[in-house]
Amino acid sequence: MEIILTRIAKRQQYTIGRLAIVERIDDEYLAGEKEVYFCDTLEPPVIQTKTTVSLASVLRSPTKLKSIKPVAIPEGRYAVVITYSPKFQKWLPLLLGGQDFNRLWQGIRIHFGNTVADTQGCILLGRNQRVGRLFESRKWVYELKQKIIEAKARKEAVWITIR
Structure with missing residues (x-):
């Protein structure tokens, strides 16, 4: 299963995106894939690399990491699994890089x-x-979690690409 997050509004205080699920088309006339809109996303702001602390310096100094304001994760492709979150006390999708x-x-x-x-x-x-605000959040998390569970039941790997 492929999930695509396209960041469409990068503001100073937040980032809005569109989440899509890649669906496979297999019929006698057409074959391929298409991205189907699923819901919207909200993340912390995307910080340009010129203004961020370098990854190496943060890894050398954990105290720096605590002083940095939350920022959106880097663009890329990440594996997705569902694990138990002690903070939320629920099973939720987790990104692995x-x-x-x-x-x-x-x-x-x-x-x-x-x-x-x-x-x-x-x-x-x-x-x-x-x-800068989302609605019906619990509903959409539940729906995505169900799709991930179904994909895992089919023994499919689940990936998210953030761009």
């Missing part, structure tokens, strides 16, 4: 929330019907 990603961005989940204050780097799902 390489060793440096997992050390710096430990615990990045897809979860519910309405404003950027509800995330410290995670991806929130919902409907963006007011500037």
